[in-house]
Amino acid sequence: MNYYTISQLAEQFDVSTRTIRYYEERGLISPIRTESGQRLYTKKDRAVLKLILRGKRFGFSLDEIHEMISLFDNDRTGRKQLEKTIAYGEQKLKEVTERIEDLMQLKQEMESILADFRERLQKLEGIE
Amino acid sequence: MNYYTISQLAEQFDVSTRTIRYYEERGLISPIRTESGQRLYTKKDRAVLKLILRGKRFGFSLDEIHEMISLFDNDRTGRKQLEKTIAYGEQKLKEVTERIEDLMQLKQEMESILADFRERLQKLEGIE
DNA sequence: ATTTTAGTTTACGTTTACGTAAAAGTCAAT
DNA sequence: ATTGACTTTTACGTAAACGTAAACTAAAAT
Structure with a gap:
């Protein structure tokens, strides 16, 4: 397997190294270390970082993202744990679904407003 | 027409009055005043406030929301202005569309992870 | 070998989006 | 009319999410 340095990741995702270290401070990501x-x-x-940044774009707090990440990489073997994880995941899935619906409504509204503006422009051009 | 007081709005949207006043400070909303x-x-x-709060849920900053609001309520009569507004709107629409796609991908991933967990649970239950 | 570049920790600074408290005026109800 | 709930402005406080600078070490390049 191959490794990335912090500045490589920073460049790839267009964030600062400080940001990446901060995520580590908050326990969101745990890179290994060389002896030095x-x-x-x-x-x-890298995939985890991608997830964090996507979560951020959606307005999730780092705490929320932290929880969601634990969904992905946790070795939840116990049955109770598994059930809890599924319940939590279903909850989050519902939230995401609602957000999508909400965003689609926003999109609709924006489209209708834009259509209105285009119509006005048409009329203005008809005058000239 | 009928008016709302600040605390009525605050209750309806479950935010503090401070929050609403802050949005006014930032120029996002401009209520009229009584003589007192x-x-x-x-x-x-009220509709503007609703828009602001929705924008917030999507992770937009108040500055971005401010710009988007101006799309809605501005009387852009000049042709140049109209064209600029349309261009801006198209840009924002594109962003929203991308976000929707991004979220839908997230949803897919969450669903497949959940399916995996459910499968594991099934196997565990088969053992007992 | 020695610059230059990149990495580390520590720690204080900054912005955004409010929270909270004080001091004073106003509205609604008893 | 006076209590109590509500509103106003002013102003300082705060949590989250980093930015930035210092002081130092290690790696890469010349």
Whole structure:
């Protein structure tokens, strides 16, 4: 397997290294270290970072994202744990679904407003 | 027409009065005043507030929301202005569309992860 | 070998989006 | 009329999510 340095990741996702270290501070990502202490990020770490940034774009807080990440990488073997995880996941899935619906409504509204503006422009051009 | 007081709006949307006043500070909403200085909100003001809060849920900053609001209530009569508004609107529409697609992908991923967990649970239950 | 570049920790600074408290005026109800 | 709930402005406080700078070490390039 191959590793990324922190600045490589920073460049790939257009964030600062500070940001990535901050996510580590908050326990969202855990790169391994070289003997000298340099952080090395695996493909998996990269995927986690991608997830974090996507979550951010959707307006989730880092705490919420933290919870969602634990959904992905946790080894929940116990039955109770598994059930809890599923319940939590279903809850989050519902939230995401609602957000999609909400956004689609917004899109509709924007489209109708735009249509209105285009119509006005048409009329203006008819005058000239 | 009928008016709302600030606390009525605050209750309806489950935000603080401070929040609503802050949006006014930032120029996002402009209620009229009684002679004594009390704020009165129209249906339109209410709609704007609703828009602001929706924008927030999507992770837009107040500055971005401000721009988007101006799309709605501005009287852009000039042709140049109209064209600029349409261009801006198309841009924002594109962003929203991308977000929807992004969210739908997230939803897909969550569903497949959930399916995986459910399968694991099934197997565990088969053992007992 | 020695610059240059990149990485580390520590720590204080900053912005956004409000929370909270004080001091004073106003509205609604008893 | 006076209590109590509500509103106003002013102003300082705060949590989240980083930015930025210092002081230092390691890696890469010349």
